[in-house]
Amino acid sequence: MGAILTDEQLEAVASWAAGQLQADRIRLSAPVKMSGGAIQENWSIDAEISGGPHAGSVPLVLRTDAPSGVAVSHPRAHEFALLKAAFDAGTTVPEPLAVEPDGAVTGKPFYLMRRATGTANPRALARDAALDPHRPALTEALGRELARIHSITPPRTDLDFLKGAGTDPVTRRVAEFRTQLDALPDAHPILELGIRWLELNKPAAPDTLVLGHGDFRCGNLMVETSGTPRVTAVLDWEFSSWSDPLEDVGWICARCWRFGADQRGVGGIGELADFARGYEAEGGRALNWTSVPYWEVLATVRWAIIALHQGERHLSGREFSMELALTARKAAEMEYDVLLLTKWIDENGLEGQGGNG
Amino acid sequence: MLDRPNRGELLAAAEKTLRDEVLPHLSGSTKYKALMVASAVAMARREAEAGYAPAKEILDGYAEFFGQDNVYRAGMDSAERIAALNRDLSTAIREGEYDDDLTGAVHKVLTELVIARLKLSNPGFLETAEYAQPSVC
Structure with missing residues (x-):
């Protein structure tokens, strides 16, 4: 749909949505592009719905593909199924309302979901001193959210497009990483070292695979910060797969997602002990929390490779972007962290190494 | 110029x-x-x-690691030589040649090389390395 929906396209979305939501008529406000999202575009639209179960004023988000998507992300229809599964499992996500998987209405697939309140501002979450008294409770709440996500386990026919069922998560990631590195023009010996180290120090496979969110970090969390802060939405499900539950924990804990508040291990927000308490209180299985540093190595290697690929989108001429160009140069920071982490683990060891349980 | x-x-x-x-x-x-x-x-x-100093630092680091005779690449400029050495080391690591010493000498030289790169891309990042500890309960 190009840069913005035309009036005709917006009208087509409105009449299509009326059919989907059993409404007599839907009026849509002019779409406003929301920030964030190198891979997808989000448009904020206010709906006036007449008739049907959703009648009234409903704030919506229309989510669709950006001009240049990444091959590893899920199509919008799959993302919609994930959102529905998460919503049904009690995760705080925007209620998914309707999906248009074929591109027949606007030229690109999209779906509609209820718009969550709050903001996704990872820097503020990590750095705002006003949040300090609330950090333990907020971090515990994040643990609870992840436990709800991880309550979803295979097999699930509605999620049969997800990768990872019946495979060892680390073995799968290692193979993915090498394929992704081989697709880049230059070699990256530090990342090769990290990948080989992951392979040689692999924990035992988990007893149960769970739905791994795949991008569970502050930038993908909407938080309402007025009054007592609370999570209002877990966003961006396009990288999920069946995985070891600790993979998501390592991702949010890795230093690259602490936004400068490096002393607070969980995304710059709070402490791992608070996170673990929330996770286990919500019925999450007991995890081997002492092996989180291993999963931080995996997370850091993964983000470095993503950063290099984002940079390549710019360098190849496919998509001019100042931001993508700078992201490529961030990879050196993750490479340094891979070296620091592997050294730290070499010197301090990982107690009780051996997967979860 | x-x-x-x-x-x-x-x-x-x-x-x-x-x-x-x-x-x-x-x-x-x-x-x-x-x-x-x-x-x-x-x-x-x-x-x-x-100027040329970072490339020289990286090539010197590799020369110390591989031996001076093993880092010369005929007809290549310094950027091409670094890329070729990166490629050779990547292959060797992937093939398991450094399995017994992944956090030893190879780790040390790669740390020096990434520090040289970070001095260019984000010197402030090096100052925060003390916070690079993993998250522990």
Whole structure:
């Protein structure tokens, strides 16, 4: 749909949505592009719905593909199924309302979901001193959210497009990483070292695979910060797969997602002990929390490779972007962290190494 | 190439003007974009100021690790030699040649090399390394 929906396209979305939501008529406000999202575009639209179960004023988000998507992300229809599964499992996500998987209405697939309140501002979450008294409770709440996500386990026919069922998560990631590195023009010996180290120090496979969110970090969390802060939405499900539950924990804990508040291990927000308490209180299985540093190595290697690929989108001429160009140069920071982490683990060891349980 | 201000001096002037005189007048997404531009200009300035030194540092590090006789690549400039050495080391690591010593000598040389790169891309990052500890309960 190009840069913005035309009036005709917006009208087509409105009449299509009326059919989907059993409404007599839907009026849509002019779409406003929301920030964030190198891979997808989000448009904020206010709906006036007449008739049907959703009648009234409903704030919506229309989510669709950006001009240049990444091959590893899920199509919008799959993302919609994930959102529905998460919503049904009690995760705080925007209620998914309707999906248009074929591109027949606007030229690109999209779906509609209820718009969550709050903001996704990872820097503020990590750095705002006003949040300090609330950090333990907020971090515990994040643990609870992840436990709800991880309550979803295979097999699930509605999620049969997800990768990872019946495979060892680390073995799968290692193979993915090498394929992704081989697709880049230059070699990256530090990342090769990290990948080989992951392979040689692999924990035992988990007893149960769970739905791994795949991008569970502050930038993908909407938080309402007025009054007592609370999570209002877990966003961006396009990288999920069946995985070891600790993979998501390592991702949010890795230093690259602490936004400068490096002393607070969980995304710059709070402490791992608070996170673990929330996770286990919500019925999450007991995890081997002492092996989180291993999963931080995996997370850091993964983000470095993503950063290099984002940079390549710019360098190849496919998509001019100042931001993508700078992201490529961030990879050196993750490479340094891979070296620091592997050294730290070499010197301090990982107690009780051996997967979860 | 011959006249002054040279490229490093021009980039330094561009960066200072952007930070001191342009950025204060900006807000929102325009300010964010200008900050990215300032960051890119600063990186290019540091590279211009450093000249050949970082490439030499990396090649010297590799020479010490592999032995001087093993790092010469006929007909290649320094960037091509570094890329070729990176490729050779990557292959060797992937094939398990350093399995017994992954956090030893190979780790040490790669740490030196990434520090040389970070001095160009983000020297501030090196100062925060003390916080690089993993999350523990």
